[in-house]
Amino acid sequence: MTRSGVMGRQVVLLGDEFGHGRLPGPRRMVALVPTEDFRQHQLRTLPRAAALHAPVSDPARAQANRIARDRLLADDAVQSARRLGIRVIEVDGTLDAAAVAAAVAEQFAPYLGPSAAAA
Numbered sequence: 001m002t003r004s005g006v007m008g009r010q011v012v013l014l015g016d017e018f019g020h021g022r023l024p025g026p027r028r029m030v031a032l033v034p035t036e037d038f039r040q041h042q043l044r045t046l047p048r049a050a051a052l053h054a055p056v057s058d059p060a061r062a063q064a065n066r067i068a069r070d071r072l073l074a075d076d077a078v079q080s081a082r083r084l085g086i087r088v089i090e091v092d093g094t095l096d097a098a099a100v101a102a103a104v105a106e107q108f109a110p111y112l113g114p115s116a117a118a119a
Contacts, residue, residue, distance in 0.1 A: 029087075
């Protein structure tokens with residue numbers, strides 16, 4: 001089963017996408033996954049994280065289902081990435097966006113060339 005999609009600015013790539021020749025190798029990929037605590041913090045503090053973007057008959061149930069789905073997707077992504085030797089960076093809010101970006105840049109530095117490393 002393949003599940004992939006784009007949600008806002010997040011890209012989810014799961015299942016067959018990891019292992020069937022669509023990726024050039026584990027060193028050329030990183031999985032960014034929010035921790036459960038960070039996900040709960042976002043739901044409490046960011047209106048867009050808690051927003052439902054479609055009318056539903058039972059908003060509380062829809063939100064609970066979405067949160068459960070997101071947790072399952074994140075868990076599956078971590079398991080698949082680790083099984084394939086792909087680096088997992090757990091986002092827990094202790095690093096700011098620049099520090100997370102630096103960790104990702106470090107991962108890809110061998111493939112970006114000298115001009116990207118200097119940027």
